[in-house]
Amino acid sequence: MSTNVRVGVFVDAENVRYNGGYQMRYDVLRRFAAREGGTLQRLNTYMAFDAERAREDIEYRKKAQTYQQMVRDFGWKITVKLVRRYTDEAGNITTKANADLDMAVDAMLQANKLDQVLLVTGDGDFLQVVEALQNTGCRVELIGFKNVSRLLQQEVDAYYSGFVIPELLPINYEPRNEWGKPGSCVRGVCTKWFADKGYGFLRIMDHISPHLWITDPRDPHSPYASVFCHINELAEDVNEDMLSNRETVLEFYINESDQKDNGLVASNVRLAFTVNR
The missing domain is CATH 3.40.50.1010 (5'-nuclease)
Structure with missing residues (x-):
């Protein structure tokens, strides 16, 4: 382009x-x-x-x-x-x-x-x-x-x-980190959380792209990826109020799901940054 x-x-x-x-x-x-x-x-x-x-x-x-x-x-x-x-x-x-x-x-x-x-x-x-x-x-x-x-x-x-933004800030304890690849450590936000079901979905910017305005990961031109997250993977300091705040940045690992084709799941989800409302 x-x-x-x-x-x-x-x-x-x-x-x-x-x-x-x-x-x-x-x-x-x-x-x-x-x-x-x-x-x-x-x-x-x-x-x-x-x-x-x-x-x-x-x-x-x-x-x-x-x-x-x-x-x-x-x-x-x-x-x-x-x-x-x-x-x-x-x-x-x-x-x-x-x-x-x-x-x-x-x-x-x-x-x-x-x-x-x-x-x-x-x-x-x-x-x-x-x-x-x-x-x-x-x-x-x-x-x-x-x-x-x-x-x-x-x-x-x-x-x-x-x-x-992928790789803009290094993750010091993962010097060989490959952002967005299975096993990598990434940062993203929560887009949906179902408190009654105990799970939700996180979103990461998978790569730098001219299409950052296409925020729906289902669109083939979107640079974002959706990541499934179970409540058991949340750190103790991450609560539902934080998850409902789009300005809360979470840091976590991603891996391919055993349950869903091409799906990603989050593990060890912890708080990177939040803004009090």
């Missing part, structure tokens, strides 16, 4: 890091942004760097530089924001490396060369930026992890939880 859509991606790396997106894979994010065959016109990420700490902590400096180079190797432009320290009247020291303004200005200045913008953040301060981008004719999508502004989710043209 090939289109003439020009895509720009803007990543608020510090917001992502502090809200559940630590170790986010920039190569997978790039593939997600290009899933409809568009041209990746801009790939911008905004990272903090503590120069004062780097002078004293050689290991920190090496890790930061190695990580930045790896991201650049994937084709990203990095804007480095130096950490600044502030001391209040009580002598308490706080650190800040806010890249909101840089990211907002870049997105607005570059919008006239873009058709679609993907923001990776949860910060509600970008609400007006979204509105302004949409008024230029850009389609605006959002990826977030924890603490994502509700108003921001509602304002964008499409919102995706970074937890359920």
Whole structure:
């Protein structure tokens, strides 16, 4: 599939890091942004760097530089924001490396060369930026992890939880994990739960696809798969209220069913993330 859509991606790396997106894979994010065959016109990420700490902590400096180079190797432009320290009247020291303004200005200045913008953040301060981008004719999508502004989710043209995008976040205790394959560990949401029967169905994004709007797994073009789940496979901290909340993200293993052709069943279902209603 090939289109003439020009895509720009803007990543608020510090917001992502502090809200559940630590170790986010920039190569997978790039593939997600290009899933409809568009041209990746801009790939911008905004990272903090503590120069004062780097002078004293050689290991920190090496890790930061190695990580930045790896991201650049994937084709990203990095804007480095130096950490600044502030001391209040009580002598308490706080650190800040806010890249909101840089990211907002870049997105607005570059919008006239873009058709679609993907923001990776949860910060509600970008609400007006979204509105302004949409008024230029850009389609605006959002990826977030924890603490994502509700108003921001509602304002964008499409919102995706970074937890359920295949391979975007590595599963550390499964280093050879093959997302979506039998025996793999995945994350998804509950779409139906029959409390009186003690079972329900979970849904996973099986692969990155231009057809993410086709959410019915029965459609042959859908990138989603339905997974049967029995109540006995639920961890103790997973309750029915969480299951009825589509924002609850579950982590579990999948295997082929012995009862149904081509069916999948979930095991060891535990809570990855939820939002209190």
